[in-house]
Amino acid sequence: MNTARLRDRVAASDPGLLRLAAGLRTVAAIALTLAVLGLAGVSVRHLVAGAIAAMVATFAIREKQRTAQAVTLALGLPLALVSLSLGALLSSRVVAGDLFFVALIFCAVYGRRFGDRGTALGLIGFQVYFVSLFVGATVSGLPELYGVLAVAFLCSAAARFLLVPETPAGLLERLREAFRARLAQLVSAQLGLLDAGPEEIDEVLETVREGTARLHETALMIQGRLEEGTADEATARLVQRRIADAEIAAERLGLLLLTARSAERADTLTLHLPGAPAPRAGRMPGRDEAMAQVRRDLEALRLLVLRPAAARSGTALSQVRNRLLGYREEDRLPPAPPAVQDVFRGIGETARAVLGLRIALDGPQDESDDSPETARSREELDAEDAVIDAGEADGAAQEELTGLRRPTTRAAVQVAVGSSLAIVGGEFLSSQRWYWAVLTCWIVFLNTSSTGEILVKGYRRLLGTVLGVLAGIVLAGSVGQHTWTAFALVLVLVFAMFYTAPLSYTLMSFFVTAALGLLYTLLHTYSLSVLVLRVEETALGAACGVIAAAFVLPVRTDRRTNDLLVTVLERLDEVTEAAVDQLSGGTPVELLDQARDLDQALADLRAATQPLTHPITPLRARRDTARYVVALLETCAYHARSLAATAELLPTHPSIAADPRLRRAGRRIGDNIAAIAAHVRDEHSTAAVETGPSIASLLDTEVPGTPRFGRVTDRVLRHVQRLDETLVGLARPLHVPVSAPKR
Template sequence: MDALWVGLGTVVLLLTLLDVFLTALNYDEAGFLAGRLASWQWRLVRRFTRRLPRRWRPVVLRQVIGLQVMITVAAWLAGVIIGYALIYLGHMHGNSFKYTGGSADLFSALYLSAGQLATVGGTGLLMPDTPLLEALIIAESLTGVVLVSLTLTFLLGVYDVISSLRSLSSQFYNAGAGVGDPLATLTPYFPNGEERGLDSHLDSLSDSFGAYMDGIRLHHAAYYFQSGRDTFSLPYSIHMLGGVVQALRWGLPRSHPVAQEPTLLPLTDQFERFEEYLHELLQWQSTGVPETVDASTFAEQVTDLRINPGADPVPWRTAAPDPWVRGFVQMNVAMAELVRSRPLTDLNEAYERYVEWLPFAYRAQQFGAAVAHDLDYQPLYSGPQNDVPVVSPARPTASSLRRAVVRAKEVFADRVTFIDPGYVRLLDAFRVMCGTVLAVGVVAIGFSLADEPLMPGAVFAGFVAMLASAGSVGRGRGLGRLVDLVALVPVLLALVLDAVVRHGTLSSSTALVVVAVLSVLAGLYGPRIGRLGVLAFIIYYFTVLLRLERSDLLLLTIPAVVGVVCSTLARMVPDRGARARVVAGGVTAFEERLARSLDPLIDAVSASRWDPDLQHRIRSQMNQTHHMAAFLVGQLTQGTTDVGLTTEQARAVCLRVHDAELALENLVAVARMATGAGMPLSVRAQLAGTLEAMQQHVAAYPGRAAWVTSSADGSPPESHRSEPFRPVVPTGEELSRWPRSARRVLLAAERIQETTDGLHSARSGDLFLTEGEVKALLPSFDPPFTTGRSAAARRPRRVTKDEAAPLLRRSVQAGTATAVALFLASFVSATHQYWAGMPAYQVIGGTDGEAFTKGVRKVVGTILGAIVGFAIAIESDRSAAVLLPVLALCVFAATYFRQASVPLAAFWQTMLFAQLYEYLGRLDAEAVGVRVVETAIGAVVALVVSAVVLPTRARSRLSQQATTLIGTVRSTARDALEVWRRGRPVSVEEAAAFSRDVEKMDADLRALHDTVSSVRLGPGAFDPSGIQNQLSRFWELVYHVKSFVTTTEQARTDDTHVTAEQWAQLETQTSQNFDALEAAYDARPAGAIDPDLALVDLDDEGESDVTRRALRSLARANQTVAIIASDTVTQPEEPGEAGA
C-alpha cells in the first residue's frame, strides 16, 4: 500500500510539472491540464454571462482571464502539494519521520507538503529521518521556487499577448463607437484618392498580428481574454484584418499600385496560417467553398450590379444574383470610390480575381464566425446619433443617499407596474385591512368597557369586515357605497341559521350543503346578490366550525354589524381616477414589457445565433408581453368612460396594442433569418445597436400615454412627446449593400417604433378608425366593449336563461362536492369534518378548464396554506403579539391576490382560517395532520365532482364554433389569394361572393360570442388565455382578413410583380397555418406554424401602395393565427402580472 501511495504521488507530481512546463515554456502547447481548465471555465462563465443583463456583462467578462490565471496556478499548486504529500504518506509507516505531535495520516502529509512548498525547513510536528526524505524535502522547496518563477513567466506572457492584441485592435479606424466596415479603416490612407502611408500601416499590422500569433501559440490561455469592449477583441481584429486584406488584394485591379504592396502577401499568409492553427483547436465544421459562377454569368451579374451595386431585383420578379458575386462587386465599387477610379472595367481580369478571392473570403467568414461564436462575441455599434432623446426634465443634483432612495422607488414602481398597474389592488387591500383593524379595535374597546370577553367577538368583527369587502355591492363613490350595508342581511341570516339548527353532525352538515347550493343560486339575481350569497356561506361555515353556543351567537351579532359598517366606511374613502390609473399603468407596463422583449433579440442579432437557450428567452419574454397586452385590452373592454374614451376610441387603442404585438412577432421572425455565419460582423453590430437604441427610445417614454385624459388627481396628460427615433445605421447606398435579411430586421424595428409611438403619443382626438378600418369592421357586431357609464347606469337584473344554466350547474356541483367532502372527512374526524367543506366549495369553478387548471392550483395553495397556518399557530402558542400581525398580513395578502393569483389567494385565505381557528382556541397539535388531510379531501373531491357531475361543455362548444369560424376565414383568404394569383381584377360575381364571405365571417363571429356568452364575464375570462382574450384575437383575425379582401377589391391585381407561382406559395403557407390552428382547436397534433411569409421588404420599389397594404394585411393575419395557436396549445399560466 505504501508503494501505491508513492507511485501515485510520483505520477501526480510529474504530470503537474509537465503541464507547467508545456504551458509556460513550450511553443504550440497549451498544456493538457491548464488548457482544459481554461476551456471549461470559459464555457461555464459563458453560460452565466448570457443570462446577465447587458450592462453587467462587460464587468463579468473582464474577470475571465484573471480567473483563468488564478485557477490554473491554483491547480498547479494543488498538484505539486498533493503529489509530494502522497509520496510522504507512503513513507510515514516505520522510522522515516520523527513525530513531535503529528500523526501518520494524509492530513499530516498535506500539512508537511504545503509547509515545505511555501518555506524552507520543517514544520515542527514531524521531521524527515532518512537521507532520501531530507533530499525530497529540499527538492520540494526548490520546486516551489521554480514554480513561482514559471508562474510569473506564464502570467507575464499572457498579458504580453493581451498587449499585442491591444496593439492590433488599435490599428483599425472606426468613425463610431463599435464595430464598423473594414473598408472604412482604409479611408485615412487615401486622401483625395491618393495612397499615403499605407505601407507603414500594413507593416504595423503585420508586426502586431505576428506578435499576437506567436504569443497565442505559447500562451493559449490569452485566447479567452475578454475586454468587455467590442473594438478590443480577437473577433473584431479578425473581422477587420480579413476585410482589409480582401479589399487591398482583390478589390482593385492587379495592376494597381495598392494591390502590389509587398506586405500584402505575407499578411495574407499570416492570416491563413492563424486560421489553420485555430481550426485545429476549435474544430468548427468547415464546409466546402461555394462554387464559382461561370465567366458569362459573372459578366451578366456584374454588369447589372455595377449600374446600381446596392439594388435588389424587384421582389419575386427575377432571381437574385449570387451573394458572393454581389459581395465582390460591392467591395470593388467601394475601393474604386476610395481611389477615385472606375470599377470592374476589365471583366476577364475581374473574374480571375473573383475566382482567387472567393476561397479566401469564404474561409475568412467561417473563421471569424467560429471565433465569434466560441468567444460569445456580441458587438453593439453606437454611432454619434445613438443619443436617446431626453423627454423628461433634468433632475437636480442630489446626495448619494437621496439618489439611492430615488432609485429604490423607481425599481419598486417599475415592479409594481407589472403586477399592479395603477396601484388599485394595493390601495384596495390596504383599505380592507384598515377596515378590518378598525372593526377589531371598535369591538375590543366596546367589549372592554362592557366587561365582556374580547374573544371571539373582536376577531369575528374583523373577519366579517374582510368578507364584507369581498361581497361589496355598492356602486359609484362616496355615499353610493352605503349600499354595501346590505351585507348585514346574509351575515345576520347566517347567525340566525346557526342558532336555529341543532349542532349535530347530520343537521349541521345538511344545513351547510343547503347553504352552499343557495349561495350559488343567489347569482340568478345578478352578480351583486351572488356575492352576498357567497358571504352568507362563509359566515355560516365559520360559525359551524367554531361550534358556538346560542349565548355566544347573541354576542356575535354586534361584532357582525360593526364589521359590516367598518368595511363600508373604509370603502367610502374616495379613489379618484382608479380606472385611468389602471389603464395608464397598463400601457406603461406593456411598453416596458415590449422593450424588455428586445433584450434576447439584441443578443440573437449581435451574436448571430438562434440556439435553444435564446429561443426559450425570446418565447418567455413574448409570452409576458402577450399577457400584459391581454390585460390592457381586457381593461379597455370592461369600461372606458373613466379614461375619457368612447367605445370607438377604445377599439382604436386595442388595434394599436395588437399592431405593436404583431410588429414584435414580425421582428422575432425576421431576426431569426438574420442569424448565421453569413451575416457580416459590422452589420450585426449596427443592427444590434439599432435595436438597443430603439429599446431605450421606448423605455424613455413619459409616464402616461397622451390619450389618458384623467388621472388620480385629474391633471391633464404630459404635453411633451418623445423625439423621433433615429436608427444607428448607414443610409443610402451603403445601407442598400446590406443583406436583405438585415434590412428586413431594420424595417421590422422601425415598425415597432411606429406602433409604440402611435400607441403612446396619440391624443384622444387622434384615436379614430379610418374609412378602410371601418369598412373592415362592418357589418358591425357587438364586440366585447362596454363603456363604464352604460355599465354603471344599468340596473340590477335577473340573468337570462343562457346565463342561468351555468349557475344551476355550479349550484349542483357545489352542493354535491360539499356533501361528499363532509361525508368522506367524517371517516377522518367524526366531529370536525367541516374543515373539508370550504376547500370543496372554493375549488368549484366556472368551467371544466377552470376547475382543473385553476382547481389544481387552488388545491396546492389551500394545502400549503393549511400547513403553514397551522404550523405558525402551534409554534406561536396563541401569542397575540404573533397571531394578530399575521392575521393582518393574511387579510392584506388575501385581498391583494384575490383577483391576480389563484394559488396565492387560496394560500392566504386558508392560512387566515387556520390562524383564526387556533386563535379562538379550537386547535391542538394532534389535530394539525387531520386538518391538512381534510383540506386535501375537500379540494380533490371538488375536482372530481366538476369533471363528473354536470360537466360544462363551453370549451368544447367554443372549439367547435371556433373551428367553423376558422374555416370561413381561411376560405375567404384563399378566395382573395386566388384573385391575386390569376392576375385579373375582381369581377362583379367575385365581389358579390366576397360580400357573402364577409357576412358569413361576421355571422360566425357572432355565433362564437353567443356560444361563450355564459362565461364571457366569468372568473378568468380576462386572463391572457381566457375566453375574452381569445375573442379579441378572433376579432383581430377577422379584421385583418377583411382588410385583405378590401385591398384585393381595390387593387389592380394584374399590375404586380409577384408571380402566380409565388402567390400560390403564399396561399399554401397560409393554408398550412390555418390547418395548424384548426388542429389546435380540435385537440389534434398541430403542425408547425410559420408566421413569416417571406414577403421580403414591403417597401421595395415597383409595388403599388394597395399591393403593399394587401401583403401587410395577409402577413398580420398569419401572425395573428400564430398567436392564437400558441395560446391555444400552450395555455400559458398568468404570472400574477395582469393586475385586477
C-alpha cells in the same frame, strides 16, 4: 431614476395594481374592524368573527361601478344577519342544519347566473354561515354578533370607498401605465435577440415569448375596463384601436428581429409555442454599424415608450422620435441587407403606434419640433381618428341555455351533491369541524367548468394546505398567546393571500391555512391534531368535489375544450372573413371588437386546457398536443388581429387599397376553418382541409398588363399566407384530413 424604474417594474408585474389594491383594501377593512372592536372591548372570539366578516364583505364584491358596489354591500348586511341567525338557530339541530347548509350552498352557486351581484350575495351568505360554525355562534350571543357584523360591513365600506378607493377611470389609467411598462419590457427583451449567441438564444427567446404574452394579457385587461373607465364610446374605441396597434407592431417587430438574425423567415409560431427552438442562425447579418444602429434605435424606442408626456425633454426626444418615424419612408432607411431594413421599418411602425398611443392616452402633443415624416404620421393618425364610428356594434344573439344545461344550475346541483358527501364524510372525521370539508368542496367549484379543472384545483388546494399546516405550526408556536401579535401576522398573511391569489392558487391556500393556524391559537383550540384534521378534511372535500363533478351531470375536459375550440374557430372565421371582405372592398364593419372577442375566446380555451397541460398529468403526448394546438391558435389570432388592424386603415392609409381578388383567398381560409370546426364537433365528419397554391398565386390576374398585386401591400399577403399555412398545420394534430385542391 431608480424610483421611476421601480414604479415601472411594479406596474408591469401587477397591471393596474389590482393585486396590491385588493390586498391593501382587505387588510385595511380587517385592521379597521379590529381597531373598532378592540376599543369596544369585545372578546377574542368576536374579534375573529369580525375579522373574517370584514374580509368576506370586502373580497366578495366584484362590480366595477362604485354605486353598484355600495348597493351590493348594503344588501349583503341583512343577508349576513339572516345567515348568521340561522347558523346559530340550527347549530343544535344536526339534520336540519345540514339540510339547510346544502340548500344554502345550492342557492349560493345558482346565484351566479344573476351576475356579479348574485355571486357576491351568495358568497356572503355562505361564508357568514361558515363563520357562525367556526366561532360557535349561539342564540344568546346573537345580539353581540349582530353588532360585530355591522361594524365589519361598515369598516369594509370605509376601506373600499375612503381608505383604498378605486374608480374605473383611475384603474384604467393604472392599466395604461402597466401597458407602457410591459411594452418597454418587451422591447428590452427584443434587444437581447441582437447579441444572443447559439447557447443563449433559447433563453432570450423565452423571455420575448413571456413579454409578448404579458403585453397581450394587459391589453385584454384594458379592453375589459374601457366602457366604464372612459368618458364616451368614441374615446373607448380610440384607446382600443391604439392599444391594438401598439401590441401588433411590437409583436411584429420581434418576428422581424428573429428573421433578420436567421437564415430564413421566422415562423410566427416561434413566438407562441413554449420551448420552440429559435430559427437556425448565427449573429444578425449585416455590417457592424447597421447592428449598432438597430441597437440604438431599440433603446430609443424603449425611451419613447416610457417617457411621460409631461416630461420636459427639450428637442432631444423629439429628434429621436423624428428619426424613428423617418424609417417609414423608404428613402430614409439606413444601408443594410433587406432583412435588417425590415427591422428598421418595424421600428418605424412601432414608433408610430407609440405616438398614436400617447396621443390617445395623454391628449394633443407639442408639434413644434416635428419633422415632415412625423407630421405625416400625425395626419394619418388624425384621419384614422376621424373615421372611428362611435356607434355600438350589434351583438349576435346567443342561445339561452335552460334547465340543467345552464352552467350555473349544473354547478349548483354538483356542489350540493358534493357538499352532502362532504358533510357525511366530515362528520366521521370530526363532529366539530366537518365544515372544513364542505368549504373545500365549495371552493373547488369556484371558477371551474370541467372535471379536470376541479381535479387540478383540488390538488393545488391540498398541496397549499399541507404546506400551510407546517407554517401554521411554526407561527402558532412562536406567537403563543400574544393576541395582537397574532392578529398582526394574520393581516400580513391575508395581504399575501390576496396578492398571490391570481398568480398561484397553491400559494393562496398556503397563506390561508397558515392564518387559520393563528386563528385557532387565538380561539384556544390550536393543536397539532387540529391542523392534521384540517389536511384530512381538505382532502375529503376535494375528493367529494371531484366525485360529484365526475358522476353528477359531468362536463368532461375533452368536451369542454372541444366546445371552446369550436368557439375560437368561429370567432377566428368571423374576424378573418370580415377583414378580408373589407380588404377586398366590402362594407366596413367594427373589426377590433371582433378581434377582442377572438382573444377572449382563446383566453377561455387556454384556461380550460390547464388540466391537460399541468405538469402532473401522466399523458405527456396529450399535453404536448394541447400546447401545440393552443400555440397554433395564438398564431392564427395574431395574423387575424393584424389583418383587422390593416383593414381599418383602408380609408386613411395611402399605401393600402382594396383588392377584390383577396376574396378568393379568403374563401379557402374560411372553408378550412369550417372543416376543422366540423371535425371538432363530430370526429366522423368527412370535411377536409384543402391545400393548394400560395395565396399570392391566387391573386394572379388573367388580364394582361394588370399589376399582380394591385395596391395590396406585401404585409397583407404575408398575414393571409401565414394564416392559411397555420390552419393546415392545425389540421394535423386535430386529425383533420388534408387534401389537395380539386381540379
